[in-house]
Amino acid sequence: MTDVFADVAHEPGAKKPDPIVIADHVHRHFGGLTAVDVEHFEVQRHAITALIGPNGAGKSTFFNLLTGFDKPQTGEWQFNGHSLVGTSPAKIARAGKVRTFQLTKALNRMTVIENMRLGAAEQRGENFFNALVPGLWRSREQEITKKAESLLKRFKLYEKRDDYAGSLSGGQRKLLEMARALMSDPEMIMLDEPMAGVNPALTESLLDHIVELRDEGKTILFVEHDMHMVRRISDWVVVMAEGSIIAEGPPNTVMSNTAVQDAYLGAHHDTDLSEDAS
Ligand SMILES: Nc1ncnc2c1ncn2[C@@H]1O[C@H](COP(=O)(O)OP(=O)(O)OP(=O)(O)O)[C@@H](O)[C@H]1O
Numbered sequence: 001m002t003d004v005f006a007d008v009a010h011e012p013g014a015k016k017p018d019p020i021v022i023a024d025h026v027h028r029h030f031g032g033l034t035a036v037d038v039e040h041f042e043v044q045r046h047a048i049t050a051l052i053g054p055n056g057a058g059k060s061t062f063f064n065l066l067t068g069f070d071k072p073q074t075g076e077w078q079f080n081g082h083s084l085v086g087t088s089p090a091k092i093a094r095a096g097k098v099r100t101f102q103l104t105k106a107l108n109r110m111t112v113i114e115n116m117r118l119g120a121a122e123q124r125g126e127n128f129f130n131a132l133v134p135g136l137w138r139s140r141e142q143e144i145t146k147k148a149e150s151l152l153k154r155f156k157l158y159e160k161r162d163d164y165a166g167s168l169s170g171g172q173r174k175l176l177e178m179a180r181a182l183m184s185d186p187e188m189i190m191l192d193e194p195m196a197g198v199n200p201a202l203t204e205s206l207l208d209h210i211v212e213l214r215d216e217g218k219t220i221l222f223v224e225h226d227m228h229m230v231r232r233i234s235d236w237v238v239v240m241a242e243g244s245i246i247a248e249g250p251p252n253t254v255m256s257n258t259a260v261q262d263a264y265l266g267a268h269h270d271t272d273l274s275e276d277a278s
């Protein structure tokens, strides 16, 4: 990929040449605790952006705000030039931005293919039963099943089609979460710690899938603690600490920023910051 970031400043809130997401003055506090206080944030289209930072930095909270699952006290953001303030998660998904979901207890008791069908319905804001019960929606149902099956093949989960989601390994669950999110053909996909609990055998395959999605033209924003993975696949890294963005830059240099090192050390984090860690 030609380096679209060549002229982007290595500083918090840096402007990008072609931003798909622009956020301003996003503030979220829980009682007296400021969880997110982001002045300006842009995500470059068709790139893989990593959002990193010590535990409690506000990464997941910021994710929830950007996808409409939580409401900020103040803030505004745009997706593809359209304001998303006060927009429901289903509408945000219809606009083309989705996040993956952890498989909850209820989803564990459904089969893999049922999870996929439900993924399509949730993201269109449809009634739960329309997605699961054939009948009135027969032809759409068939279309959804076809798409689900082709995604399951792509993510090597087709043999698990009729198994309960709860019986999958950690890595297979992550693949299912990703496949599920793709049911609505999103332009942008957001992943919160995609590598957590994944065994090394599946890590490579997950990384390849993420890079492949970018190469197909999707935009990816992911939160991750594993710096090895961040260095391997991200085009740009945004660092949060105590609710704010404290640094931005390419993966091979951003960790040597003093503010970043201080933030991690202050948090007694066990992340390996060395440049050549692998
Ligand atoms: N619903 C909530 N109620 C109260 N406090 C919350 C809530 N959600 C998050 N917080 C607090 O907001 C801060 C940011 O939390 P958040 O989960 O966003 O951090 P994070 O960067 O995702 O951390 P981690 O790397 O551990 O996942 C933390 O201090 C957390 O305790």
Ligand SMILES: [Mg+2]
Binding pocket: 059, 060, 061
């Ligand atoms: Mg988190």
